[in-house]
Amino acid sequence: MLHSRLSGLAHPEMPQVRAKIAEVFQDRCQTAFQSFGETASAAMQAWSEAAAPPQNALDLWRDVSSYWIDFNQRSVLFWDTLRQRGNNWLEHEKEGKPxxxxxxxxxxxxxxxxxxxANYALVRIVPPPGTRIDPNKRPFVIIDPRAGHGPGIGGFKQDSEVGVAMEAGHPVYFVIFFPEPMPGQTLADVSRAETKFLQIVRARHPETHKPVVVGNCQGGWAAMLAGALDPDLPGPIVINGAPMSYWAGNDGENPMRYAGGILGGSWPALLASDLGGGLFDGAYLVDNFEYLNPANTFFGKYYTLFSKIDTEPERFLEFERWWGGFFLMARDEIKWIVENLFVGNKLASGQAEWSEGRTYDLRDIKSPIILFASLGDNITPPQQAFNWVADLYPTTEALKANGQVIVGLMHENVGHLGIFVSGRIAKREHAQIVDLIDYIETLPPGLYGMQIEDVRADGHLQYDIILRERRVEDLQALQKYHRKDEVPFEAVTQASQMNSSLYEQLVHPLIAPMVSPAAAQLARRMHPLRVQRWALSDLNPFLAPLAPWAEFAKAGRAPRQETGPSAAWEHWLATMTSASWDLFRDLRDASVEAVFFSTYAPLSIAEAEAAPALLPAKESLRASKSVQEALSHIDEGGRMEAIVRMALLLRKIGPEQRRLSTIKQVRELVGHDVGLLAIPEDEARKVIRTQSHIVDYEPERALTGLTKLLRRADDRKSALAIFDNVATRIEMTPGQRALLEEFRQRLGGEDRTRARAAVPPRPQERENRRRSRSDARARARQ
Known part of the structure; x- marks a missing residue:
């Protein structure tokens, strides 16, 4: 391995690689300056249009004086809001950060x-007055992220994941955690605790389906770990903005993925834990988030508060109360997370161990999975949310052979936190996810794209879900370089292992004994994110006059100065300040990216040239245990299996997209007649999975074998009646109608034969029917 990396340094293509890195760096710098220039020009144009010169000195005096009064009042109210933020932070700390x-x-x-x-607990959400919970509906279990902040983001407001689930009548449970970990706590202990929570929820609702597990951000991979640890416990799993494939992303868009390489791997997290007396401070993780957008961190959110001081404080204080609640992790926890996920990216490859010699295998999860990501998310980009699917299942056939159902939902522009806290997202995306849950288990194995369509009905806005079957291979469209830019991260992993080993042997034994718990607590108190809160609170005697001044400013509040030369000057200055920070960010990210690839690309060039892994052929997948077991039962079953098989055959030649409204309509018509709703969901999924394998791999035998499943005349008659009923209510394609006619030919019996013989078809009609049946069979074989 070392020889191959060193040989990469002298590789004949190295000059071209370095030249390409330099070229990309120059392009990005040029783009950053160009963007800054365009913003500056637009700001100057807006200023010149808004700041019309005053007609006389009196107009100038009025503009300046009124603006100055408004500016000073806003300033007092602004600093008083920051004082309230500090007081809220102190109160939250005193209460134990609930x-x-x-x-x-x-x-x-x-x-x-x-x-x-483990420092976790399961709580039941008490329905608000007027909210009616249906005891027959499956419960929801929501797992919030433990990524520096405390729990609550999934139920932060009425319009939230908790709110929409309860509004739909579901019992809701929430997984919370406490500020400090238990002594000796590991991530495996957390996974065991969460599986125990699922057992408890199932025991509390024995008459309903398995609980839906919803994981937000890092709570998403926590939900997946629990599902892999005990696959029989969860029902559908929903993971929102969850990073699962940490190396993924695109250059110029996702700078956080380079942090591990720039810092040299996992050793900084170990050092931070040792300086914290064996505890890792979540404030460091929050620092990483704020590092991504310095314009907002250091100016944007404060200027928004300042410019909208009459309406913004409540929202600002509510969010900052959560944003400033920093929780701790055990040293072993953060070490496992960084080495296996952030740097090692071992989860998708099945190398992440939860105990010695025992790994999490996500392929063990049999529950349907819904992935929700956004193109506007720079913390967990869609590549990190989706690429693990292609890592586990290199082809669509491999995904289907494992019997897995995965539904992906992509938002166009909402940011990372908006996925969890936006009321608009909750009422649209999360509400539709809840609506889909009751029907997702009837989908045959495969990868589906979910799209939400706005529908106007009787003047009201409603939604419908469109599902389109996708191929795993289509996920490559998210990548600029077909994931070749992930190869250098292998070198980061090797460097991290070496650096962390040296740290553990040489540095840890010296530092760890020197840091007392009191010193570690003092160091945490002096973290800048905490200082900016307690220093601007009532603990600071210099802020004592702020409260009465703020009351005085509110009492004499002047109207907000929105126009005029002075206001135009303020808007220009704010725009240029944000643009300057954005220029700094873009140049910084370009430099970090260039340093990363200049450092690690030469060390990984040998791996980049390695032959790609061969994709499993469909014939080899046919030999898999699940497919062979399904094919061995091709002539076994009864009426329910036959109806499911007929539905899958019709679906195979049907339209590419399916509407949830249509699926609901079909269930209303014939759902209870099929029999799937009367058996446990595991058995229903097994029936669908088995028949799906049969239809995929032996479509002709699947068709001819229907007579063996429907041996009784009344079963054949009732099966045909079900599809005849659907055909009269649901629009079918010509191919589906031809296949339905084929079903009638095979299952219609003697009565239908005599009826047809009484009125012989014309020669042309016979030929048309023959061609339609032939085309339907051909498409079913494909």
């Missing part, structure tokens, strides 16, 4: 009391 849920809750199970304790 979950910031909008809803009342009660503790169901406390994992701190488990045999292997």
């Amino acid at each position: 979950p910031l849920l909008h809803f009342d809750w009660e503790v169901v199970a406390d994992a701190r009391e488990f045999e292997r304790p």
